[in-house]
Amino acid sequence: MAAITFNLPDLGEGLLDATVLEWYVAPGDFVERGTPMVEVETTKSAVELPSPQSGTVAQLHVDEDDNIEVGQPLITFTVPDDQAGIVGTVPEAAPAKKRITLRPPEDD
Amino acid sequence: MPRITATDGVEISYTTATGADPILLVHGFASTAELNWVTSGWVRTVADAGRGAILVDLRGHGASDAPSHSDAYSPEQLAADLIAVLDNEKLARVDVIGYSMGAQTVRVLAATYPQRVHKIVLGGIGSNEQFATWGIASLMAALDGDDAAVSGLAADLVQVVKSGAAMSVPTAKAIIQGMTTRPITAMPQVPTLVVAGEKDEVAAHAPQLAAALGAQLEIIPRRNHRNAVTARAFKQAVMEFLHSDR
Numbered sequence: 001m002a003a004i005t006f007n008l009p010d011l012g013e014g015l016l017d018a019t020v021l022e023w024y025v026a027p028g029d030f031v032e033r034g035t036p037m038v039e040v041e042t043t044k045s046a047v048e049l050p051s052p053q054s055g056t057v058a059q060l061h062v063d064e065d066d067n068i069e070v071g072q073p074l075i076t077f078t079v080p081d082d083q084a085g086i087v088g089t090v091p092e093a094a095p096a097k098k099r100i101t102l103r104p105p106e107d108d
Numbered sequence: 109m110p111r112i113t114a115t116d117g118v119e120i121s122y123t124t125a126t127g128a129d130p131i132l133l134v135h136g137f138a139s140t141a142e143l144n145w146v147t148s149g150w151v152r153t154v155a156d157a158g159r160g161a162i163l164v165d166l167r168g169h170g171a172s173d174a175p176s177h178s179d180a181y182s183p184e185q186l187a188a189d190l191i192a193v194l195d196n197e198k199l200a201r202v203d204v205i206g207y208s209m210g211a212q213t214v215r216v217l218a219a220t221y222p223q224r225v226h227k228i229v230l231g232g233i234g235s236n237e238q239f240a241t242w243g244i245a246s247l248m249a250a251l252d253g254d255d256a257a258v259s260g261l262a263a264d265l266v267q268v269v270k271s272g273a274a275m276s277v278p279t280a281k282a283i284i285q286g287m288t289t290r291p292i293t294a295m296p297q298v299p300t301l302v303v304a305g306e307k308d309e310v311a312a313h314a315p316q317l318a319a320a321l322g323a324q325l326e327i328i329p330r331r332n333h334r335n336a337v338t339a340r341a342f343k344q345a346v347m348e349f350l351h352s353d354r
Binding site: 013021022024036039041043044045046047048050 | 139143144147148149152264268271273334335336337338339340
């Protein structure tokens with residue numbers, strides 16, 4: 001098994017941080033890619049982030065109501081080793097209705 | 109992105125998401141269809157229920173035209189814009205969800221064109237109109253640079269406008285004046301759900317609105333005007349309401 005960590009993506013408009021409103025997933029949950037994962041709020045709006053990865057949630061790095069800066073670790077998944085090669089690659093282009101794509105930290 | 113020409117020549121932009129029986133989604137002041145309904149996860153929620161969506165940028169917002177005179181922004185005109193979009197999509201009758209200023213618009217829409225709507229959801233409003241409650245003169249002063257004229261959410265909205273992220277200052281002024289020329293007293297007779305965050309100052313009088321309209325009321329615990337939008341409890345309440353008795 002391998003661990004993949006995703007950081008808080010750039011939410012646009014020059015916003016540098018966000019507050020976690022509510023997690024929809026918990027450590028141990030298996031999550032399908034594209035499933036709503038967490039709600040975060042910036043000074044501009046609230047946003048629902050879909051999971052960038054299918055896998056088992058290993059760790060949530062931020063508690064609800066706590067602040068997180070763009071680029072800081074948000075969530076870590078555990079995935080089978082044969083999928084671990086995904087690290088360092090950008091997830092496929094999201095469908096049009098999903099405008100926010102999380103990327104592995106190596107890409108930033 | 110389809111563009112249509114409204115009854116007064118202003119061009120309105122909207123997008124669609126495929127699915128059965130599309131739901132018309134109407135965003136709030138200084139927001140856009142994208143911010144209010146797409147990044148918030150609403151289009152995903154609607155799609156998961158098999159429903160399509162019509163996502164309109166209200167005039168003065170997003171990709172739609174932004175006239176700078178207040179006559180262009182009456183709730184009646186904004187409602188007529190929505191009808192023009194429905195006509196262009198050849199949709200006879202739809203469910204409608206509005207948030208904040210969009211909900212005020214939907215309130216007028218449903219009362220003026222009851223034959224065009226099935227059920228409506230009014231999110232983030234109460235029985236009052238919030239620009240008027242904050243005070244038009246105070247909002248104008250704040251937009252002119254008097255930072256002390258308003259506080260809280262009103263100050264946040266003024267800041268969003270002044271940052272250039274949403275609209276020009278003249279457009280914001282015209283919208284605020286246009287929406288408040290007359291009190292909004294429309295009384296829709298269609299099935300209505302009123303939804304508000306427990307900590308939403310804009311919707312503090314949501315229970316009074318629901319009572320006046322004979323509407324269902326859903327209060328979202330711990331949420332305020334900005335962050336009620338994404339709440340799962342909001343989405344679940346709306347989808348249950350829209351799909352009951354169908």
